[in-house]
Amino acid sequence: MGRLVPAVTRALDVLELFLDGDGTLTSPDITRKLQLPRTTVHELVTTLVARSYLVVVPGQPGRYRLGVRSYQLGSRYAEQLDLAAEGRRVAREVAGTCDETVHVAILENLDVIYIAKVDSTHAVRMVSAAGRRLPAHCTSVGKMLLAALPTDELNLRIDEAGELAAMTHNSITDPDELRAVLAETRRRGIAVEHRESNPDVSCVAAPVRDSSGRTVAALSISVPMIRWSQEREADLAELAVKGAEDLSTSLGYRVGPR
Incomplete structure (x- = not known):
């Protein structure tokens, strides 16, 4: 230098x-x-x-x-910034640290769309793909993005959706239960999904913000249940927050002291 x-x-x-x-x-x-x-x-x-x-x-x-x-x-x-490109870069860094599958997703109505994905190198890992669309209420990234919506807008989207579809037996299908979970997600600043979109996978997610402070995406880490535990959840939550903050910083957001 x-x-x-x-x-x-x-x-x-x-x-x-x-x-x-x-x-x-x-x-x-x-x-x-x-x-x-x-x-x-x-x-x-x-x-x-x-x-x-x-x-x-x-x-x-x-x-x-x-x-x-x-x-x-x-x-x-x-x-010059591109959310998908920056998302892939940060996802690679996070996946390199934990060797689990990392996603970056955006919200569209009541669905999430994965715009970046980096796989785990483990033989047993979550199977998904960039571009895939899933019901937001069944995923950690979706819960994080829904929790960031203004209350009036959130209620409108839920009311217009009608029935909340289930992907597994653990999926949330009751609107009031979903609102309660989202309130807790908002309070904690992280979202967790336990076998709600895949019966063999749990995930944790954190918000990605742009230069105005608006939540524009979420970053998640997905782990097969054979490698999941409460201790691992806490470690991965911290890593997801760090990765989301890194991505937010690249988008111009000023992360305050933690």
């Missing part, structure tokens, strides 16, 4: 300060936070303003916010 350029590093440090708080800072604020000389901060801010990375807040001389150039760079980055 080549040598870092101190001036560029400092300029980037200045820009990254604007990601916190209300997004506005004065030169003294920057000086205090970065512990830099006032003259250095003045030169950095002057240069960033000249290049439209910072602008003066209207009506507040001496206070700055991110400028249009910062927005343009962020927008170009967002345009």
Whole structure:
């Protein structure tokens, strides 16, 4: 790795300060936070303003916010992102850690569609495929995505669906039971499925968020019951959350401290 350029590093440090708080800072604020000389901060801010990375807040001389150039760079980055491609990348990393099948799915009405999948290397593993559609209420990814919906929208979708189909004897078919499970899922921040879409498989899932904080997908880890236990569930839940956070970060979401 080549040598870092101190001036560029400092300029980037200045820009990254604007990601916190209300997004506005004065030169003294920057000086205090970065512990830099006032003259250095003045030169950095002057240069960033000249290049439209910072602008003066209207009506507040001496206070700055991110400028249009910062927005343009962020927008170009967002345009280059592809949820499926990023999902496959993160799924490979998660599967490489636990050697179980990992899915990334999105919600469509009351179904989930798998947009990325990486298989376990075990001989006994979940059989599925990217592009497959399943009832959301029977899967951990589906429960996670349903739990993220506003209450009014969730109730409307459930009411319009009518009967909730069962895929196994463990599938939830009662709307009130589903609402209770989703409330618990929302509270915990993870979703669990015990043999509800496949009688031989259990899964755990976590939410994937975009730059606005909206849940746009879910990442799950699916495990045959011969390798499932309460202890394994806890470990996999933590791994699913980490993987979902990594994917969220790649989509522009700022993950807070855990």
